[in-house]
Amino acid sequence: MRTICIINRKGGVGKSTTASALAFGLAREKKKVLVIDLDAQRNLTYITVKENPQITSYNVILKENTITEAIIPTSERIDFVAASGMLSVADSSINDTGKEFRLREALDEVKDKYDYCLIDTPPSLGVLTVNSLTAADSCIIPVQAEIFSLQGTGDLYNSIIAVKKYCNPGLEISGILVTRCNSRILVTKELLTMLDDTAKRMNTKVYSTKIRECAAVKEAQATRENLFTYAPKCNAALDYNDFIEEFLKDEKKIAKKGRK
Numbered sequence: 647m648r649t650i651c652i653i654n655r656k657g658g659v660g661k662s663t664t665a666s667a668l669a670f671g672l673a674r675e676k677k678k679v680l681v682i683d684l685d686a687q688r689n690l691t692y693i694t695v696k697e698n699p700q701i702t703s704y705n706v707i708l709k710e711n712t713i714t715e716a717i718i719p720t721s722e723r724i725d726f727v728a729a730s731g732m733l734s735v736a737d738s739s740i741n742d743t744g745k746e747f748r749l750r751e752a753l754d755e756v757k758d759k760y761d762y763c764l765i766d767t768p769p770s771l772g773v774l775t776v777n778s779l780t781a782a783d784s785c786i787i788p789v790q791a792e793i794f795s796l797q798g799t800g801d802l803y804n805s806i807i808a809v810k811k812y813c814n815p816g817l818e819i820s821g822i823l824v825t826r827c828n829s830r831i832l833v834t835k836e837l838l839t840m841l842d843d844t845a846k847r848m849n850t851k852v853y854s855t856k857i858r859e860c861a862a863v864k865e866a867q868a869t870r871e872n873l874f875t876y877a878p879k880c881n882a883a884l885d886y887n888d889f890i891e892e893f894l895k896d897e898k899k900i901a902k903k904g905r906k
Contacts (some may be wrong), residue, residue, distance in 0.1 A: 647680075648897070649753065649763040650820065651778040651785045655798045657769035660788045660825035662690040663863055663873065663882075665766040668786075670874050671890030673723035677761040680717070682749075683729035684778060685768040686736075691728040693870045694720055702730035706752050707740060707777065713752045725760075737772040745773055746813050750781040771805045779809040784818040786893075788825045789841065791834045791856075796841060803848050819850040820896065823889060825857040855889040857882055 652665045662685070669679045683690040684703050691699070695718060705711040706727065716727045740748070753763060765778045779785065785806065789799065810817045822845050828834060845852045860882035866873045873883050
C-alpha cells in the first residue's frame with residue numbers, strides 16, 4: 647500500500663478537494679483506496695459521509711479502536727475513515743513516547759487490503775500532521791499562488807525534514823500542486839516563479855497542472871457531492887483530471903524503479 651498525505655500548514659488551499667479528487671481518480675484506475683480524514687474541521691468527512699460516524703480517526707489515534715473498526719465503505723473501491731471535532735485536542739491528549747508512530751502502526755493492519763491510502767491533514771504542524779508524515783511514503787503540498795501560502799512552505803519543509811530524519815527516512819515530497827489559480831492576475835506569474843525556486847530548494851517539483859479557481863468546487867461542497875459527480879466538465883474537474891494523469895505517470899516511474 648502506498649500512503650500519500652495531502653499537507654499544508656495553511657487552510658483553504660484545497661487539501662480536502664485534492665484528496666477527494668485523487669481518490670476518485672485512483673478508483674477510476676481500478677485501485678482500491680482508503681481515505682483518512684485527520685482534520686478537525688471535517689470538511690472531507692462532511693462531503694463524504696451522510697450520517698454521524700460512531701468511530702473516527704480520533705478513536706484510532708487514541709488506540710480506542712482499530713482502523714478496521716473505523717472504516718466506512720463509500721463506494722466499490724473507496725473506503726473512508728471519518729474525522730471528529732475532538733481531533734482539535736489531539737496535541738494535548740496524545741503526549742506519550744512513540745506518539746508519532748500511532749497512525750503508521752494502525753495502518754499495518756490494512757496495508758495488504760489497499761493499493762493507496764490518502765490522508766487529509768489539518769492546517770497545522772502538530773501531532774496529527776507528524777503522524778501523517780511518519781506513516782506516509784510521500785506527500786503532496788497544495789498551495790495557492792499567493793504570498794501567504796508560500797510563506798508557510800519553509801516551516802512545513804523544516805517539519806518534513808525533521809520527520810524524515812527521526813521517524814521516516816523514506817519520506818519523499820511528490821510535488822507541489824498550485825490550486826485556486828487565476829492566470830489573469832499578473833502577480834500570479836511572479837509567484838509561480840518564486841514557487842519554482844521553492845520547489846528546487848525542497849528537492850521536488852511543481853506539478854505542470856494548475857487547478858483553476860472555480861465556483862463549482864464550493865457548490866459541490868455545499869451539496870455534499872464529489873466534484874466529478876457535481877460538475878464533471880467544470881474547469882477544476884478538468885484540471886484535476888490532468889493532475890491525476892500526471893500523478894499516475896510519476897507513480898508508474900516509481901513502481902518501475904522499485905522493480906529494478
